[in-house]
Amino acid sequence: MKMRYVFLRMIALVSIIIILGSIPSYAEEVRGVTDDTIKVGVVLDMTGAASNLLIPCWESYKSYFRYVNEQGGIYGRKVKLILEDDRYTIPLSVAAYKKLVFKDKVLAILFMGGSGPHKTLYSKIEKDKVPVISGSWSYHVSRPFKRYSFQPTNDNIDEIKMMVDYIANNVKKEGLRLAYVYADNEAGKSGMEQLKESLKHYGLELLSKEVVGFGDIDAGSQILTLRKDKINYVISTTAVRGAITLLKDARKYGFTPTFMSSFHLMAEDSIRITKEGARNLMGVSTVSSWYDTDPGIAKMKEVTLRYHPESKEPKYAEEFGSNRYYTKGWLAALILAEGAKRAGKDLNHETLVAGLEKIRNFDTGGLTGPISYGPNRRKANDCGRFCKADVEKERFVAISGWLRPAH
Numbered sequence: 030m031k032m033r034y035v036f037l038r039m040i041a042l043v044s045i046i047i048i049l050g051s052i053p054s055y056a057e058e059v060r061g062v063t064d065d066t067i068k069v070g071v072v073l074d075m076t077g078a079a080s081n082l083l084i085p086c087w088e089s090y091k092s093y094f095r096y097v098n099e100q101g102g103i104y105g106r107k108v109k110l111i112l113e114d115d116r117y118t119i120p121l122s123v124a125a126y127k128k129l130v131f132k133d134k135v136l137a138i139l140f141m142g143g144s145g146p147h148k149t150l151y152s153k154i155e156k157d158k159v160p161v162i163s164g165s166w167s168y169h170v171s172r173p174f175k176r177y178s179f180q181p182t183n184d185n186i187d188e189i190k191m192m193v194d195y196i197a198n199n200v201k202k203e204g205l206r207l208a209y210v211y212a213d214n215e216a217g218k219s220g221m222e223q224l225k226e227s228l229k230h231y232g233l234e235l236l237s238k239e240v241v242g243f244g245d246i247d248a249g250s251q252i253l254t255l256r257k258d259k260i261n262y263v264i265s266t267t268a269v270r271g272a273i274t275l276l277k278d279a280r281k282y283g284f285t286p287t288f289m290s291s292f293h294l295m296a297e298d299s300i301r302i303t304k305e306g307a308r309n310l311m312g313v314s315t316v317s318s319w320y321d322t323d324p325g326i327a328k329m330k331e332v333t334l335r336y337h338p339e340s341k342e343p344k345y346a347e348e349f350g351s352n353r354y355y356t357k358g359w360l361a362a363l364i365l366a367e368g369a370k371r372a373g374k375d376l377n378h379e380t381l382v383a384g385l386e387k388i389r390n391f392d393t394g395g396l397t398g399p400i401s402y403g404p405n406r407r408k409a410n411d412c413g414r415f416c417k418a419d420v421e422k423e424r425f426v427a428i429s430g431w432l433r434p435a436h
Contacts, residue, residue, distance in 0.1 A: 323395025
């Protein structure tokens with residue numbers, strides 16, 4: 030009887046060992062998370078048409094998470110960034126996404142290419158349950174609702190509304206001759222309907238529209254058409270080389286309207302390169318710049334310059350900081366880290382989403398307006414501040430606080 034009891038206990042013990050051995054470890058269960066590491070993918074244009082905007086974004090990710098890791102990480106886990114260059118093309122973005130998710134097995138992705146690439150991947154991101162803190166400015170990121178795609182700022186609908194609010198309140202309707210200049214991509218095209226609606230709201234008219242791509246090096250014909258139409262206000266959503274080309278050719282042909290832009294055109298390069306061509310340049314910025322004095326910017330600068338002691342202002346600012354994508358990248362990294370902290374120690378893709386949804390009226394110290402997500406909300410805010418080019422100082426100067434669309 031005693032031998033039988035011992036034998037049964039041995040069988041039970043062996044069974045428990047087998048069962049426990051068959052259960053995968055936490056690291057095996059959770060994509061991108063181990064006891065000491067969180068893997069985060071990054072998809073950015075590092076060598077294509079938008080690289081001068083997005084290289085600063087990568088630099089900000091690196092600096093921010095280096096700082097986080099040196100503070101002990103997130104619940105003891107260090108963040109490991111894995112970068113993929115998509116050259117601002119949809120095929121390379123899709124390939125990068127697949128590599129990061131299925132080979133590198135990242136927990137989440139930062140940026141995920143531009144508006145077009147991200148839109149192409151919406152269904153895959155939802156199916157694969159990959160949280161993405163997007164770099165896209167298009168309203169499509171958050172409307173209609175998608176569980177795993179988060180916008181770290183406002184969107185193009187908000188900024189177009191605010192630009193039209195400004196025109197309606199500051200320009201006499203009888204004297205307004207308005208044109209829209211946009212890139213023939215998702216970011217440019219997705220704002221067209223809202224522009225029409227906003228103008229209709231105020232009883233205003235769009236007289237002309239022209240296409241200038243991100244990489245265009247000649248906008249002469251577009252400028253001559255706008256000048257012929259006696260346009261005196263231009264709302265522009267193009268960016269990168271095309272935006273600078275637009276301003277340079279406007280100066281070349283003596284075309285001097287007020288240019289109103291999203292934050293895409295509001296890098297100090299636009300002023301340094303085009304000089305007097307930026308004299309009448311203003312717009313809405315979704316984030317603050319390197320030159321602003323907000324507490325969040327001061328912290329960003331302090332940490333950044335700690336890791337680049339050889340670079341002093343304004344040299345470092347000229348290379349990265351003056352480009353508002355540096356701030357936007359810093360902001361996105363901060364949001365991801367904040368969501369992971371609120372997720373708790375049991376981190377996975379679902380708890381990360383839940384952690385992000387807990388962010389309500391979050392004060393970033395002036396990096397942007399207050400941030401709020403929720404179970405049915407994926408856009409951080411609808412805030413922007415107006416800025417104007419100061420040609421003498423070669424920088425943009427804020428001329429308002431954080432505002433919201435009035436219509």
